[in-house]
Amino acid sequence: MGGSWWSARPTCTGTMLTSSVFTGLSWNPVDDVHALFTYPFMQHALAAGTIVAVMAGVIGWFMVLRRQTFAGHTLSLTAFTGASAAVLAGVPIVLGYFTVCGLGALALAGASGPRRSQGTESAATGSIQAFALGLGFLFVSLYHGVLNGLDSLLFGTFLGITSSQVFVLLVVAAIAIALVAVAARPLLFASVDPDVARASGVRVQLLGLGFLLVLGLSVAETSQITGALLVFALLVTPAATAQRLTTRPLAGVVLSVALALLVTWLGLALAYFSVYPVGFYITSLSFALYVLARMFA
Amino acid sequence: MLAQEFMRNALIAGSFVGIACGLVGWFVVLRAQVFAGDALSHVAFTGALAAAALGIDIRAGLFLATILGGVVMGALGDRARADDVVIGTLFAWTLGLGVLFLTIFTTNGSGSNGTAGVRVLFGSIFGLSTTDVRISVVLAVAAVAVLAVLGRPLLFASLDGAVAAAQGVPVRMIGLVFLGLVGLVAAQATQAVGALLLLGLLAAPAGAAHRLTGRPYLGLGLSALFALGSVWVGLTLSYVFPTLPPSTMIISTAAGIYVTARSLSPLRRLVG
Numbered sequence: 080m081g082g083s084w085w086s087a088r089p090t091c092t093g094t095m096l097t098s099s100v101f102t103g104l105s106w107n108p109v110d111d112v113h114a115l116f117t118y119p120f121m122q123h124a125l126a127a128g129t130i131v132a133v134m135a136g137v138i139g140w141f142m143v144l145r146r147q148t149f150a151g152h153t154l155s156l157t158a159f160t161g162a163s164a165a166v167l168a169g170v171p172i173v174l175g176y177f178t179v180c181g182l183g184a185l186a187l188a189g190a191s192g193p194r195r196s197q198g199t200e201s202a203a204t205g206s207i208q209a210f211a212l213g214l215g216f217l218f219v220s221l222y223h224g225v226l227n228g229l230d231s232l233l234f235g236t237f238l239g240i241t242s243s244q245v246f247v248l249l250v251v252a253a254i255a256i257a258l259v260a261v262a263a264r265p266l267l268f269a270s271v272d273p274d275v276a277r278a279s280g281v282r283v284q285l286l287g288l289g290f291l292l293v294l295g296l297s298v299a300e301t302s303q304i305t306g307a308l309l310v311f312a313l314l315v316t317p318a319a320t321a322q323r324l325t326t327r328p329l330a331g332v333v334l335s336v337a338l339a340l341l342v343t344w345l346g347l348a349l350a351y352f353s354v355y356p357v358g359f360y361i362t363s364l365s366f367a368l369y370v371l372a373r374m375f376a
Numbered sequence: 377m378l379a380q381e382f383m384r385n386a387l388i389a390g391s392f393v394g395i396a397c398g399l400v401g402w403f404v405v406l407r408a409q410v411f412a413g414d415a416l417s418h419v420a421f422t423g424a425l426a427a428a429a430l431g432i433d434i435r436a437g438l439f440l441a442t443i444l445g446g447v448v449m450g451a452l453g454d455r456a457r458a459d460d461v462v463i464g465t466l467f468a469w470t471l472g473l474g475v476l477f478l479t480i481f482t483t484n485g486s487g488s489n490g491t492a493g494v495r496v497l498f499g500s501i502f503g504l505s506t507t508d509v510r511i512s513v514v515l516a517v518a519a520v521a522v523l524a525v526l527g528r529p530l531l532f533a534s535l536d537g538a539v540a541a542a543q544g545v546p547v548r549m550i551g552l553v554f555l556g557l558v559g560l561v562a563a564q565a566t567q568a569v570g571a572l573l574l575l576g577l578l579a580a581p582a583g584a585a586h587r588l589t590g591r592p593y594l595g596l597g598l599s600a601l602f603a604l605g606s607v608w609v610g611l612t613l614s615y616v617f618p619t620l621p622p623s624t625m626i627i628s629t630a631a632g633i634y635v636t637a638r639s640l641s642p643l644r645r646l647v648g
Contacts, residue, residue, distance in 0.1 A: 146461070148460045149411040149414065151464075152411075152414065156572070201410035201411060202405045202410055202582060202586065203634070205410040205580070206583055209577075209627045209630070212573055213623065213627035217621060220619065220620075220624075309468070309471060309475070311464065312468035312469070316464075316468055316469075319465050355479055356475050360472075362473075363469060363472055365465075366472070
């Protein structure tokens with residue numbers, strides 16, 4: 080099958096970009112910033128990136144607090160399965176993302192059960208993850224390799240985002256953040272001390288399931304920009320950095336969102352002015368911030 | 377089926393990979409380090425693609441990256457058990473690097489080699505050469521040998537680190553060596569089922585074994601047996617139905633075994 084999967088659409092668009100649109104840095108920052116906002120595809124990318132970063136910052140903070148990084152990572156990989164299933168079935172990819180991530184959240188909640196033992200629970204999560212990825216690969220294979228942009232499913236692309244996609248992103252993000260905001264107090268309580276929370280009448284189990292569903296929702300949304308493999312960078316790293324810097328909940332959430340926004344904007348801008356993928360910049364920038372936070376705080 | 381050379385290679389290499397994964401996986405689940413295994417599988421991806429981008433042997437990058445990754449993770453964590461958040465941030469970045477190498481490789485590399493990324497992510501067990509098979513047999517034997525030497529103190533340290541440390545067992549060192557070993561096995565399994573799916577071979581058979589028995593030796597045996605069975609059944613299925621990719625079939629079988637064991641067994645859990 081030659082190089083059909085890997086010399087796929089984004090790369091072509093990339094070279095097109097290099098020849099016609101891409102002008103490089105001009106040593107004039109005002110012009111450069113202006114160039115960033117000139118083209119509609121870049122405006123959409125920035126809007127989508129902003130929405131995704133805000134949501135990932137909020138949800139990620141709770142995910143890190145609840146030590147559910149492994150579950151979050153597994154959910155983010157099921158996004159790949161969802162996308163490939165949708166491509167195979169010929170339905171919109173967004174539908175695949177949300178359906179399969181929702182199912183993944185339910186499966187994870189079912190696997191954890193009331194009596195949790197760390198080892199076997201993580202074995203269940205690992206099995207779910209590998210199985211989901213296996214299915215995803217099966218769907219891609221059944222599609223006979225003409226699936227353009229397997230790499231953009233896995234690693235994301237910020238090119239070609241339409242204004243209707245941005246609108247869907249906005250609605251979903253609003254729902255996810257609203258749900259977390261409504262449940263914020265009991266969720267915080269249940270995350271910090273589940274036993275005491277249960278004793279004082281908080282429905283810990285239900286909250287856990289609800290949170291996993293919201294996590295699935297936001298992962299499905301984020302992976303449309305960053306790809307299934309890199310969602311994690313936006314979810315976990317800014318949140319982990321924020322929790323290093325402050326233990327106060329509200330300040331932490333705000334800081335986490337701010338960091339996620341910063342790395343997304345910088346990452347998009349850097350990717351615009353170079354040939355390397357946005358995922359690389361976002362992960363590297365957020366990791367650098369995390370290392371700085373660990374060194375100085 | 378056995379007349380085909382590629383099938384024989386796949387079966388031999390797959391069996392040894394399966395046994396190594398089953399045995400090491402049992403300890404991984406016992407020590408609740410599945411997430412570390414997950415991280416190592418992504419390190420494997422980056423290592424292989426870094427080697428591809430640099431134009432050196434992919435295997436060299438693979439093994440170097442995973443073993444190093446395992447040791448680093450062990451060194452970072454308290455009592456050689458790295459914190460989930462630390463692991464998460466580290467390997468999110470590693471993946472980002474992997475994407476960079478992938479881009480460098482696909483834009484600089486020749487078009488004929490364009491599927492290297494897919495092969496690393498999802499494996500190519502039917503494409504193994506005789507040399508690959510030989511390497512994986514040697515490494516599997518080495519891994520099992522290390523595990524045999526390490527087994528008793530590792531079990532002790534995993535079950536009760538504090539008591540083991542008090543008795544003079546070098547808990548931290550053992551944890552480091554163990555994660556290095558997981559890295560070795562992960563690199564080996566990457567060649568068979570791919571970086572993204574090897575977690576299934578580490579976690580599912582071992583998880584099933586832990587569900588069924590709390591006794592260490594029986595559990596280790598069951599785990600290796602389940603992994604071996606998954607490889608054989610998966611390869612056969614994929615041979616009979618050529619549209620089904622072998623790595624998916626292997627992992628699906630392993631996941632099936634896990635689900636079956638789960639539903640069979642509220643038997644008993646001594647180890648936990």
